[in-house]
Amino acid sequence: MVSMRFIQRIATPNYTVYYALPDDRKGGVAIFTHPHCTVLQSFIDPRYRFVWLILKIEDEEFGVLDLYAPNDTTARMMLWQELRLQLPFRRWIFFGDFHSVEQPADSSGNSQLLKGSEADKFYRLNSWFIFVDTRNATDGLLGPAHTRYQHTATGIKWSILDWIYISLAGYWVLRIAAPAHQADFPYSDHFPVLVNFQFSETFDVLHGGFHTYFKADPFLLRDSSVQLHLQQLWQSLQQSSAWSLPAYLSSLEQQRQFLKHVHRDRTQHLTHLQQLEAELQRLHDQLDLSEEYSDRIRELQLHISKLHAWEHHRYYLYSRARHLREGQGYTRYSHRLFRKSRGCRHLEEQPAPRKIQEVVQLLPSNKAPEPASSPQ
Known part of the structure; x- marks a missing residue:
């Protein structure tokens, strides 16, 4: 005391x-x-x-x-x-x-x-x-x-x-x-x-x-x-x-390469998302969909918004880590992001959203739903 x-x-x-x-x-x-x-x-x-x-x-x-x-x-x-x-x-x-x-x-x-x-x-x-x-x-x-x-x-x-x-x-x-x-x-x-x-x-x-x-x-x-x-x-x-400083710096380089790859793929991913959003909107506007398909489209639109957030989050991490590539000093954000025993693995371990191809497979086909069979 x-x-x-x-x-x-x-x-x-x-x-x-x-x-x-x-x-x-x-x-x-x-x-x-x-x-x-x-x-x-x-x-x-x-x-x-x-x-x-x-x-x-x-x-x-x-x-x-x-x-x-x-x-x-x-x-x-x-x-x-x-x-x-x-x-x-x-x-x-x-x-x-x-x-x-x-x-x-x-x-x-x-x-x-x-x-x-x-x-x-x-x-x-x-x-x-x-x-x-x-x-x-x-x-x-x-x-x-x-x-x-x-x-x-x-x-x-x-x-x-x-x-x-x-x-x-x-x-x-x-x-x-x-x-x-x-x-x-x-x-x-x-x-x-x-x-x-x-x-x-x-x-x-x-x-x-x-x-x-x-x-x-x-x-x-x-x-x-x-x-x-x-x-x-x-x-x-x-x-x-x-x-373990050499090992720590080596892990930083691996994380930098990972984020560089994320940045390279980001434009293509966002383009796919925009195309998917346009297709969903077209289906919603032009087709006389059943309530089941309308609910499915709303679910997909919500999922696409999560995909957008995922891509923007990965790009944000990359932009905050550019100081490593450009030889700049550390920031408080990178100090937390690139800790020795964890690094960017939390991105890789986190379950990623469904891939674009998987989402497309959930879209309703252009065929009208089959009418329910009448009871005998």
Whole structure:
């Protein structure tokens, strides 16, 4: 539980705090900005689930988001999707509830992170949203990717923490532990903040200062050896099986070819639809059709309208994906459309409307319906 008194106690005059505290005091998130950070934009969720800022440091602009999310995987997935639709297109550093789900508290009141099949299920959920799985990436000093230093009254020790994600062109390329679930921290497990993070233009080298809070004291990691170990962690990520960017780009090319084929066929499909509509209208106007055939024509006209919507939808997807062919940047739409594990397969998996030939076979013939046989 986070209190306003606690925020005031640890927020020194040199830092600016952006926070979201729900009325029931369950959860709460906050971001402390370093004096060298220029805040270009800020947003606090009205339901107090997250806070995000657009920061500028030495001509570098990036976004920082702190999230308090429910443990239910479905609810968390819906929240992630909401963020995808809302967040401006920037380089983002995410921390908070992005890669850990707790089990319900046991009889002693302690909560544990998911393990076994439940943990695997959640990692698959992360991969659906293009969160890179770096569980096997290990650094010599920093340890596995899910651990980092924790500063407590008894000194520095390892602790299981939450995550920070760093993205490049909409693809999460690295995560670093954010000091969260702290064993000796009675106030909140979502408080400590990373605000002064710098990176090179090519993302090959990570460097800069980490400003984090443990209890009431800032623990600033400035040691050059820490920066070196972060670089080594980055290299181990690139060499691990979790590094799937080439495969991701290959899938994008396949999706581009698929949409190109859709665009090539669109004109012919729409021409067939127009011819079919004209034929239906001619039959309706010129023939004295029975009620059964009139109902059939109305059904076909409705089906044709669905075919029109289908073709226009596919063309819209193609037009929104032209930036891939023309070498332009990503858009928020393409970020959602071309996710790593799904891509455009939802178009191929979706049952397509009937083909034109199948619809034509349903048309009534020009022969008048045979009169019903009189009862004997």
